[in-house]
Amino acid sequence: MPSPVVVFIGAPASGKSKIAKRVAALLQVPRIDTDKVVVAEHGPIADIFDNSGEATFRAYERAAVKDALQHRAIVSLGGGAVLDPDTQKDLTTVPVVLLTVSEEAVASRISDPKRPLLRDGIEAWKKLVAARMPIYSELAWNTFDTSAGDLDAIAEDIVSWISSGTPRQGVSS
Ligand SMILES: Nc1ncnc2c1ncn2[C@@H]1O[C@H](COP(=O)(O)OP(=O)(O)O)[C@@H](O)[C@H]1O
Numbered sequence: 001m002p003s004p005v006v007v008f009i010g011a012p013a014s015g016k017s018k019i020a021k022r023v024a025a026l027l028q029v030p031r032i033d034t035d036k037v038v039v040a041e042h043g044p045i046a047d048i049f050d051n052s053g054e055a056t057f058r059a060y061e062r063a064a065v066k067d068a069l070q071h072r073a074i075v076s077l078g079g080g081a082v083l084d085p086d087t088q089k090d091l092t093t094v095p096v097v098l099l100t101v102s103e104e105a106v107a108s109r110i111s112d113p114k115r116p117l118l119r120d121g122i123e124a125w126k127k128l129v130a131a132r133m134p135i136y137s138e139l140a141w142n143t144f145d146t147s148a149g150d151l152d153a154i155a156e157d158i159v160s161w162i163s164s165g166t167p168r169q170g171v172s173s
């Protein structure tokens with residue numbers, strides 16, 4: 001069965017969707033963003049949370065992740081997708097890139113109302129990230145920080161790592 005070239009995980013607004021798009025373009029491989037799949041199938045994420053609740057969103061998300069992981073693609077997950085135990089299990093066998101971002105750098109990126117879990121702003125982001133970091137770190141084969149530097153340069157660094165055979169480097173401090 002085909003499997004992803006690389007899967008992006010990490011905090012909301014760490015740059016997963018944007019960087020995955022650039023990496024896919026550089027490598028000329030299809031890109032699948034699981035949030036985009038959920039939106040195409042079920043409508044805006046904020047509406048799903050408001051009308052049906054987070055559990056329903058997570059079920060839609062898990063279905064999108066399960067399908068995405070069966071394609072040879074660059075895959076970007078939503079920040080909370082790794083909370084699902086089956087997704088954690090699935091991610092043990094594919095190259096996983098963790099994107100990180102500092103609290104200072106992310107502050108200006110999270111005003112977008114599309115993320116219902118961040119309606120309380122930076123404090124909500126900090127809590128989410130602190131709770132999830134053990135899972136992110138456990139799954140990551142390599143980590144790239146997006147706090148500084150432009151998106152194209154970060155994407156090029158990630159492509160170099162992929163081209164070198166995705167060696168496991170763990171989480172940089
Ligand atoms: N290195 C960066 N420099 C500047 N802006 C960035 C950088 N990385 C991400 N962003 C911005 O942060 C926002 C969130 O990016 P996105 O790819 O949607 O993150 P995620 O998918 O991780 O939530 C976007 O507006 C994007 O342009």
Ligand SMILES: O=C(O)C1=C[C@@H](OP(=O)(O)O)[C@@H](O)[C@H](O)C1
Pocket residue numbers: 010011012013016017035045077078079080081114115116117128
């Ligand atoms: O962190 C989360 O739980 C979420 C992150 C979002 O994706 P991004 O990480 O791409 O912003 C999106 O899946 C949803 O709003 C929930």
Ligand SMILES: [Mg+2]
Pocket residue numbers: 016017018035076077078
């Ligand atoms: Mg995204």
